[in-house]
Amino acid sequence: MLSDVKASTKYLEELSRQLRSQGLTVHPRESRDIDVELDGSTLCRINDLGNLGYFADKIAGKEAILDRIRDMARSTREYMTLLEQAPPLKADGLEDGYQLLAEFNGTVLAGHMTRYGAQFVTWEWVRNKTSLWQGHYYDPNGHPDSYQSAKRDFAVRSGLLPACALFKQEQLAEIYRSIHETLDGDIPLTDERRKALESAVGQIEEGVPDLEERVAVSAGRERELGLQLDRANTLGGMGGVSL
Numbered sequence: 472m473l474s475d476v477k478a479s480t481k482y483l484e485e486l487s488r489q490l491r492s493q494g495l496t497v498h499p500r501e502s503r504d505i506d507v508e509l510d511g512s513t514l515c516r517i518n519d520l521g522n523l524g525y526f527a528d529k530i531a532g533k534e535a536i537l538d539r540i541r542d543m544a545r546s547t548r549e550y551m552t553l554l555e556q557a558p559p560l561k562a563d564g565l566e567d568g569y570q571l572l573a574e575f576n577g578t579v580l581a582g583h584m585t586r587y588g589a590q591f592v593t594w595e596w597v598r599n600k601t602s603l604w605q606g607h608y609y610d611p612n613g614h615p616d617s618y619q620s621a622k623r624d625f626a627v628r629s630g631l632l633p634a635c636a637l638f639k640q641e642q643l644a645e646i647y648r649s650i651h652e653t654l655d656g657d658i659p660l661t662d663e664r665r666k667a668l669e670s671a672v673g674q675i676e677e678g679v680p681d682l683e684e685r686v687a688v689s690a691g692r693e694r695e696l697g698l699q700l701d702r703a704n705t706l707g708g709m710g711g712v713s714l
Contacts, residue, residue, distance in 0.1 A: 479503055479519035481584075482551045486517065488588045488611070489543050507540060509533065515540060521548035535683045542680045550589060550618045554582050562594075563602045578629035579603070580621060587611045591621035593628055616640075616680065644685035647675045 483505055487497040496508040504518040514537060515525035521544045523537075530537050550572075557570035560581045569592070573580040577600075582591045588611030594603035607624050609617040626632040638646070650668050653660070660668075676682055 476503075478551070478555055482521070482548060483517075483519055485551055485584075485588055486521075486544060486547045489547060490540065492611075493539070493543075495540070509536060517544050521545060538676075539680050546618055550582065550591075554584065554589065557582075562596075563598075565603060573625060575625075575629040575631060578625060580625040582618075582621075585611065589618070591618055593621060593625045595628070640679050640681075641685065643675050643679050644682060644689060647672060647679070647682060648686055648689060650675075 480503075483499065483503070487499070487505060490497050490507055494509075495514075496511075498506040498508065500506060500516075502518075504516055506516050507514050512529060513526075514530060514533060515523050517523050517540075523541050523544055525537065553572050554570050557572050559567070560569040560571040560579065568583040569581045570583060571579060572582050572591075577596045579594050579596065580591065581594065582589055584590075590611060591609040593607045595605055596602075597604050607621075607628075609621040609624075611617060623637055627634045627637065650672055654665065654668055654672075679685065
C-alpha cells in the first residue's frame with residue numbers, strides 16, 4: 472500500500488489531469504493542495520483529502536462549474552482510494568497492474584493507472600474463472616466520467632440492475648428539459664406533482680455532472696431546427712412572378 476504522502480500526490484495528479492481536460496487551469500501548491508482557475512480567476516482550492524474551499528465573491532455566476540469540480544474531486548478521490556486498496560486481478564493473459572474493484576455474478580470491474588490517467592474495464596469470467604472476455608473499456612482521454620460509466624456498465628452486466636432501470640446521460644438531460652418546460656409552463660399542477668417534479672430535477676442535477684452543457688447543446692439544436700424550418704417555410708411561400 473502506498474504511503475499517505477505518495478497516495479495524496481497521486482490523487483492530486485489524477486484530479487489535475489481531469490480538471491485540465493475540462494479547460495481549467497491548475498496550480499499545485501507546496502502545502503499538498505491545488506488552486507483551480509478559470510479565465511485567470513481562482514475558483515477554489517482542493518486539498519489532498521478532496522475537500523474544496525472557495526471565496527463566495529469569486530464564484531458568483533459560476534456555481535454550476537464549482538459543482539462540477541466538486542463532483543470530480545469526490546469521484547476521483549473515491550476511485551483512487553479503491554485502486555490503492557483493491558487486490559490485484561489475476562487472469563490468464565492479463566497483464567499486471569489491474570486491481571479488482573468489484574465482482575458479482577461472474578462479472579468484474581477492474582481499474583489500473585496508465586500514463587494518461589485511470590482506466591476502467593468490465594469483463595466476464597470464463598473457463599472456471601481463469602480467463603476474462605468481452606472487455607468494455609473506459610479510457611481517460613480527457614473524460615472525467617469514465618469511472619461512473621464503468622460502474623453503470625458493471626451494474627447492468629452483473630445483473631445488479633436491469634438496463635431499463637438506468638437512463639443514459641443524454642436521456643436525463645432531455646427529461647430535465649421536459650420537466651422544466653412543465654414546471655415553467657401554464658399548466659396547473661397539484662402540489663404533489665410539483666414536489667415530485669422538483670425532486671426529480673434535483674436528482675438529475677446531482678447525477679449528470681455536465682448537465683448545463685448538455686441542456687445548452689440540446690436547446691441550441693432545437694433553435695437551429697426552428698430557423699431551418701422558418702427558412703423552408705419562407706422559401707415555400709414565395710410564389711412565381713407572371714410575365
